[in-house]
Amino acid sequence: MSRVLVTGADGQLGKCLRDASKSYNEHTFVFVNRTQLDITDAESVKRYFSESSFQYCINAAAYTNVEKAESDEANAYLINAEAAGNLAEVCKEHGTKLIHVSTDYVFDGEKGSPYLEEDKTNPISVYGASKLKGEAYIQEKCEQHFIVRTSWLWSQYGHNFYNSMLRFAEEGRDLKITTDQLGTPTNANDLAEALLGIVAADNDSYGVYHYSNEGEATWFDFAEAIFTHSGKLEAVTLEKTDHYRTFAARPGYSVLSKEKFFRHFEAPRLDWQESLKKLINNQ
Ligand SMILES: NC(=O)c1ccc[n+]([C@@H]2O[C@H](COP(=O)([O-])OP(=O)(O)OC[C@H]3O[C@@H](n4cnc5c(N)ncnc54)[C@H](OP(=O)(O)O)[C@@H]3O)[C@@H](O)[C@H]2O)c1
Numbered sequence: 001m002s003r004v005l006v007t008g009a010d011g012q013l014g015k016c017l018r019d020a021s022k023s024y025n026e027h028t029f030v031f032v033n034r035t036q037l038d039i040t041d042a043e044s045v046k047r048y049f050s051e052s053s054f055q056y057c058i059n060a061a062a063y064t065n066v067e068k069a070e071s072d073e074a075n076a077y078l079i080n081a082e083a084a085g086n087l088a089e090v091c092k093e094h095g096t097k098l099i100h101v102s103t104d105y106v107f108d109g110e111k112g113s114p115y116l117e118e119d120k121t122n123p124i125s126v127y128g129a130s131k132l133k134g135e136a137y138i139q140e141k142c143e144q145h146f147i148v149r150t151s152w153l154w155s156q157y158g159h160n161f162y163n164s165m166l167r168f169a170e171e172g173r174d175l176k177i178t179t180d181q182l183g184t185p186t187n188a189n190d191l192a193e194a195l196l197g198i199v200a201a202d203n204d205s206y207g208v209y210h211y212s213n214e215g216e217a218t219w220f221d222f223a224e225a226i227f228t229h230s231g232k233l234e235a236v237t238l239e240k241t242d243h244y245r246t247f248a249a250r251p252g253y254s255v256l257s258k259e260k261f262f263r264h265f266e267a268p269r270l271d272w273q274e275s276l277k278k279l280i281n282n283q
Helices: 012-021 042-051 073-094 126-141 161-171 188-201 219-229 259-264 272-282
Strands: 003-007 028-032 056-059 097-103 145-150 174-178 207-210 237-241
Touching (some): 003 012, 012 028, 012 188, 056 188, 073 097, 097 126, 097 188, 161 219, 188 272, 219 237, 219 272
Parallel strands (some): 003 056, 056 097, 145 207
């Protein structure tokens, strides 16, 4: 039995972890949101860990606004890099295993075939660079770490592409959706199960891992699937574009190879469309 601390509990992944944890009665979970534990406040983090002991800490707290990060570099680095590093230091001091979530945006997208954990990183956005720096701090400060890179997270919770598309359908919008990126939409509920799979395995296979749903898609494919499977295709006008302007550059290709993860841990292995249908049918 482990005591597991989850930071960033009110975010999309934090909420999915809360739901998924209900099937893991053998473990005790403590969920803390930003108000209860601000991970940038090193003193509070130290105090928190000295008052309770945890076998695992799952860091679901992050600065995730990819666009805003371009003009808010200091905050992106503070949360994604410095705070992740502080958390790693405190985990090391208390013998807590740190499960940290990172991103496909640490890659530049030039590879053209699924990225392996050891492939060369080369972020092309502030967000990606800040997340990569966080990985480096964790690797340096806490040997007992599991860094799990994932991609294109969506779920029933929070601000994400899936919820935006459903809202646009309600509003009957005309939409132009980009075809210039290829990646894998990942249901954050499946990622939550995968992270809890690490806790359940309770082994010492520390290191960097990739986890996402299976298959690949453009954002246009993802939008079309959301509208099709939710029966809302008629509610919108959907058009492809290959030049959607954004502040932040994004990798043109960011499909991740998941083989290493599945060699060490149990987790849902679902095609992104299957996972999408499953969630829509259960809502
Ligand atoms: N979303 C994606 O498409 C995607 C893709 C690849 C990887 N990831 C990674 O997946 C992880 C989970 O992302 P998500 O989609 O669940 O993000 P999210 O919904 O934005 O949740 C992040 C949570 O962290 C909290 N937070 C921010 N600063 C904090 C601080 N200083 N102390 C404590 N909590 C803080 C946020 O609170 P506030 O709302 O108050 O700021 C929010 O509740 C992140 O590591 C992200 O980088 C995400």
